[in-house]
Amino acid sequence: MNAPATAPQVKVDFSSDPTPPHKGSNTFRVKLTGQDGAPVTGVQVVVTNFMAAMPAMGMAAMKGEATLSEKGNGLYEGSGKLESGGTWQMTITATKGGQVIASKRFSMNATEGCNHESLGS
Numbered sequence: 001m002n003a004p005a006t007a008p009q010v011k012v013d014f015s016s017d018p019t020p021p022h023k024g025s026n027t028f029r030v031k032l033t034g035q036d037g038a039p040v041t042g043v044q045v046v047v048t049n050f051m052a053a054m055p056a057m058g059m060a061a062m063k064g065e066a067t068l069s070e071k072g073n074g075l076y077e078g079s080g081k082l083e084s085g086g087t088w089q090m091t092i093t094a095t096k097g098g099q100v101i102a103s104k105r106f107s108m109n110a111t112e113g114c115n116h117e118s119l120g121s
Contacts, residue, residue, distance in 0.1 A: 012031075012092055014030055014104070021108065023082055023085045026081070029075065030068055041074060043070070045067070045070075045093070047091070048064070049063065049064045049066075062083045064082065084110070087107055087108070089106075090107070
């Protein structure tokens, strides 16, 4: 069935801190804007990351999920943990009133990185 012509189109922009993300804790940010460029607010945003198993390397599949908090002006932010460096399949899902209003899938490369905060100074 065709969606009604009035169905809103929502643009989803993703960024992370650090860029590129690394193994360990990262900050994920999602900016939601409508067709008219206006910020989309009052939405629940979840970022899911998945890496398939690599039996030859003795690695099981890995999956994580981060629920982002609304920061205002269509910006959502939260902490996400990546268990390994490498290529992750990312899915962003934005829901409002129990209905999915936007979804975006993409691949993202994470570095092995080093969390200097845990090493002390």
